[in-house]
Amino acid sequence: MGITQRKEREKEEMRQRILDAALHLFREKGYEGVSIRNIAEAIEYSPGTIYLYYKDKSEIFYALQYEAAALKRDHLLSAALLENPWERLQAIGRQYIDFGLKHPDLYDLLFIIRSPMESIENQDCWILGQATHAFFVETVQACIDHRYFKSTDADTIAFTLWCHAHGLVSMFVRERIRMYPEERREQLARDSFEMIIKMAATL
Amino acid sequence: MGITQRKEREKEEMRQRILDAALHLFREKGYEGVSIRNIAEAIEYSPGTIYLYYKDKSEIFYALQYEAAALKRDHLLSAALLENPWERLQAIGRQYIDFGLKHPDLYDLLFIIRSPMESIENQDCWILGQATHAFFVETVQACIDHRYFKSTDADTIAFTLWCHAHGLVSMFVRERIRMYPEERREQLARDSFEMIIKMAATL
DNA sequence: AAATGTAATGAACAGTGTTTAATAACGCAA
DNA sequence: TTGCGTTATTAAACACTGTTCATTACATTT
Numbered sequence A, B: 001m002g003i004t005q006r007k008e009r010e011k012e013e014m015r016q017r018i019l020d021a022a023l024h025l026f027r028e029k030g031y032e033g034v035s036i037r038n039i040a041e042a043i044e045y046s047p048g049t050i051y052l053y054y055k056d057k058s059e060i061f062y063a064l065q066y067e068a069a070a071l072k073r074d075h076l077l078s079a080a081l082l083e084n085p086w087e088r089l090q091a092i093g094r095q096y097i098d099f100g101l102k103h104p105d106l107y108d109l110l111f112i113i114r115s116p117m118e119s120i121e122n123q124d125c126w127i128l129g130q131a132t133h134a135f136f137v138e139t140v141q142a143c144i145d146h147r148y149f150k151s152t153d154a155d156t157i158a159f160t161l162w163c164h165a166h167g168l169v170s171m172f173v174r175e176r177i178r179m180y181p182e183e184r185r186e187q188l189a190r191d192s193f194e195m196i197i198k199m200a201a202t203l
Numbered sequence C: 001a002a003a004t005g006t007a008a009t010g011a012a013c014a015g016t017g018t019t020t021a022a023t024a025a026c027g028c029a030a
Numbered sequence D: 001t002t003g004c005g006t007t008a009t010t011a012a013a014c015a016c017t018g019t020t021c022a023t024t025a026c027a028t029t030t
Helices: A002-033 A036-042 A057-080 A085-102 A104-112 A123-145 A154-173 A182-200 B002-033 B036-042 B057-080 B085-102 B104-112 B123-145 B154-173 B182-200
Strands: none
Touching: A002 A036, A002 A057, A002 A104, A057 A085, A057 A104, A057 A123, A085 A104, A085 A123, A085 A154, A085 A182, A104 A154, A123 A154, A154 A182, A154 B154, A154 B182, A182 B154, A182 B182, B002 B036, B002 B057, B002 B104, B057 B085, B057 B104, B057 B123, B085 B104, B085 B123, B085 B154, B085 B182, B104 B154, B123 B154, B154 B182
């Protein structure tokens, strides 16, 4: 009875081959810049074949988005190990920015790109994102409980810190930091992160 | 010899008519969602006519981007009137966020959208943006000079504050705040702005 | 070896941005 | 008013897009 298993495996391999080619192309030309024919050509199949594995172009995007969300969750887990909530919070921030600068296309995929029919479609991805966000807010709450902050509004604190991190990464990802010379940007990001941490410590 | 003048005026009117229709459509369906044929239909002309006034689709986008930058500069001028640098800085921030939340599509146009050939193309727009950013950094420097901050790194302070504002607006514009209920979002934005101001005061 | 079921194809459809040859509209001198 | 020269407008064409579907090719089963 190994045949159906092999078929299943081959199908999965094909799906992954499409995903790999798509990610590679999306990184180069962006979502709109890549056609189904491009992807088909990259894997040396005809355009129609793609539709046997993904029902349309956006489903390929969503599959990639889910992979990105899972990778991001894995990154986060390293920070989750720290017992002390204040150190954990700093680690989360560092990890968030690290992920964004290291995988700008995946970050774009997750947090910026206005994908086709920006809705609840890819629910798996959405649930993943919600869970990591909840973990973030809980850590802020833990900091409050342990008297690291005087302020007690966990939501606002979390949101404010997130604004900074998301803004920082976004500007890198969408290249809106042309006013700062190339060679200073990375240092600027580090300095700004340290600054927001110091600022947060006064909350 | 008023004929050439009238021709000139009519040409300008046509350009503006195209821009108005394009902005209206872009707001509804986004840059990629709008076709030249859609714009042509909206102004009741044939598709080819558009190309007599703008050399391609991206030029229409750039023209709109410039209009948005000019509007944003005008918004900023109200803040520029304040003498006290610390109050001026707060006003700039408030104005920045106000503009973003009031004109999400224009903000998108200016700071987020990955436009066709994201380069130095629309230099007018870029110069405008550079000027307003310089004004922002100068205000931070003025705050330092007047001992509102202990820290003396104007660039990092400015960048950090900008990260927060840009991140906040971005999340609204690209709707990445679905984890917060609709009715709380505006208040959250206000609270977060106040929080970052209080944090900045400790720098 | 023949029959069956599935995977792959390539043509077709309706859309896209853009170019261009043909046409219509206009201003102006005779 | 007529005819000429510009200029504005258009419809058609080209090469592309996402997507569907009847047909073909092939691996598996009988």
